[in-house]
Amino acid sequence: MFMPVSRAIDQLNDKIAAAVSWALLLAVIICTGNALIRYAFNASSNAWLEIQWYLFAAVFMLASSHTLRRDExxxxxxxxxxxxxxxxxxxxxxxxxxxxxxxxLVILYYGVPFALESLRSGEMSSNAGGLIVWPAKILVPLGFILMVLQGLSEIIKRIAFLNGKLDASAFSKQVATPEEEIEAIKAANKMN
Known part of the structure; x- marks a missing residue:
């Protein structure tokens, strides 16, 4: 009965993680460009540094629930x-x-007013040339809303497993066992 809800939450977090994965690439490009400009022209901007932090925060906050979903x-x-x-x-x-x-839920309880106050006040970075702060602060409640949803999905799947209605492969990490990893390392070392 709740499995369609679980599947919908899983799909939502999969789509968000796929979209936000591009933020990591963008952060690397900005970081590289900023470093090259800084060393080549002795110029930089706090805004470029802060946008890197915001992008990394977006990846971390919005993809953490996907990490939970994948049991990683x-x-x-x-x-x-x-x-x-x-x-x-x-x-x-x-x-x-x-x-x-x-x-x-505690983080959501405190994070929502924290983010809304920053949005309402139009909070700016205290760094010279810095960015507006509220987009980064809004990532906290958004990330934990996704985490609560994924937590519910995982609870649904575990209960379905305990009731014999779901195979463990629906929520288990699909990776090698430690023994298989050791054997793979040994095989790779023999080749060298």
């Missing part, structure tokens, strides 16, 4: 990997309910 967030696989899949799913579910959702 930091975790303690060495310990948790020894448990059964069902126990791992229970650990994930408790982590989402006791840690991810509460802290995300």
């Amino acid at each position: 967030h930091v975790r303690i696989d060495v310990i948790v990997g020894r448990f059964s899949k069902r126990t791992q799913v229970w650990i994930d579910l408790l982590g989402f309910l006791l840690f991810l959702m509460p802290i995300s």
Whole structure:
């Protein structure tokens, strides 16, 4: 019943992550251009530095939920990997309910007024030649709205798995095991 909601959230975060991935390329281009101009002509601007920070903030804040969706967030696989899949799913579910959702909601509670006040006041950077600040501050609530949505999607998927209605491949990281990675490294070393 809730799986269509989960799929819609997953698709939303996939599309946002694909779009925002271009911000990283743009940040690298701006950084490179700014460095070349600074060294070649001894000229620079705080605005160019700040736009790099804003672009990186956009990538980080708007793609973090996609990282959660792909199960690529930091975790303690060495310990948790020894448990059964069902126990791992229970650990994930408790982590989402006791840690991810509460802290995300607290950050949203404080982040929305923080961003709206910056927008209302037209806050500017204190750096000479700096940019307006509110676009960067709005990224905080936007990022955590996406995180809350993805958290709900992950909770839905874990509950569906525990009820036997979903295979774990729907939310598991599709990468090599540590043993497979070690074997790949050994094979690569033999070739050298």
